[in-house]
Amino acid sequence: MITLYDLVLQDDRRPSPFCWRAKFALKHKGLDWRDEPMGFTEKQKIAFAQSQTVPVIHDGPMVVKDSWAIAGHLDQAYPDKPLFKDATALAYARFASGWVDTAVHVALFPIIVGDLYDRVRPVDQPYFRESRGKRLGTTDFAAFQAKAREKGVAAFRAVLEPARRILRDQKFLAGEEPAYPDYALAGGFLWARIASPLELLEQDDPVNAWRERMLDLFDGVGRKAKAA
Ligand SMILES: N[C@@H](CCC(=O)N[C@@H](CS)C(=O)NCC(=O)O)C(=O)O
Structure with missing residues (x-):
């Protein structure tokens, strides 16, 4: 196992x-x-x-x-049900993962950091304060988050535009069925959902409908996870 x-x-x-x-x-x-x-x-x-x-x-x-x-x-x-069917799928998955790491997570972190900190186990909070405090230049995560949200929610939505353009025309980033590019982006949304009650998307955003599909996937493994 x-x-x-x-x-x-x-x-x-x-x-x-x-x-x-x-x-x-x-x-x-x-x-x-x-x-x-x-x-x-x-x-x-x-x-x-x-x-x-x-x-x-x-x-x-x-x-x-x-x-x-x-x-x-x-x-x-485990070659059955490949994550990467061919070299093109592998390259797309790498690209999508890199985009999520360097653009989506970067836009998300400042607008959820206060809520995330509140949910860190008390025993781990000093470590989080020290490590993330260094990164952000402050340990007042609540104030940092409030300020970041003034422009950060709109900025986060703008970062999603490449995904939105695809999801207007197809169910998943990978096509009719989900694959690694979807899992990479869904990971970011689950991070936010579990750490923060902030509503990130507008109802009529195609990314919102996709996120619902991702939450339902695999018997709702994402939806069933304890949210904020
Ligand atoms: N490139 C790594 C990144 C992993 C990573 O940053 N994990 C975070 C949790 S989301 C972590 O373990 N952080 C521990 C820490 O900050 O001390 C991967 O794709 O697995």
Whole structure:
């Protein structure tokens, strides 16, 4: 059985967008796994993988860290129901993941950071304050978030335009069926949903309809996850 090390917040909330990529990849392939929750200050749990971040998976003798490497491992070890059908699908998935990492997450983090901090386990809050405080230049995350939202929600919606253009014409980023580009973007939305009650999208946004489809996928694994 595969073990997935997954970031945990208060009340067993599991927000990590990268862990969601791994979970969707496992579901896509119809693979079962066992979750091992890891708080921000429990890095000793993943020391065996020489990793400071999750996801990490333990799959028999194989230890794999990093969501992208995990997707590649799963396709190699379990060729059925490929995540990447061909070189074009692989390139598109890489592009979409890179776009989510560098544009979508970057636009999202400032507008949810205060809510996220409130849901970090108290034992992990000093670590979060110190590490994210350095990144943002302040530890007053509530004030930072309030200021960021003044322009940040509109900016976040604008960042989604490339996805919106595709989703006007087709059900998923990958076509009629979801694939890794969808999982990468859905990970970002699950991060937000689990960390913050902020309503990110307008009702009539095609991205909103897509997000609903993504929440329903695989027996509603995303929808059933504890939200903010
Ligand atoms: N490139 C990595 C990024 C993983 C990552 O940043 N994970 C975050 C959770 S979303 C983490 O483990 N952070 C631990 C920390 O900040 O100490 C991947 O794709 O797996």
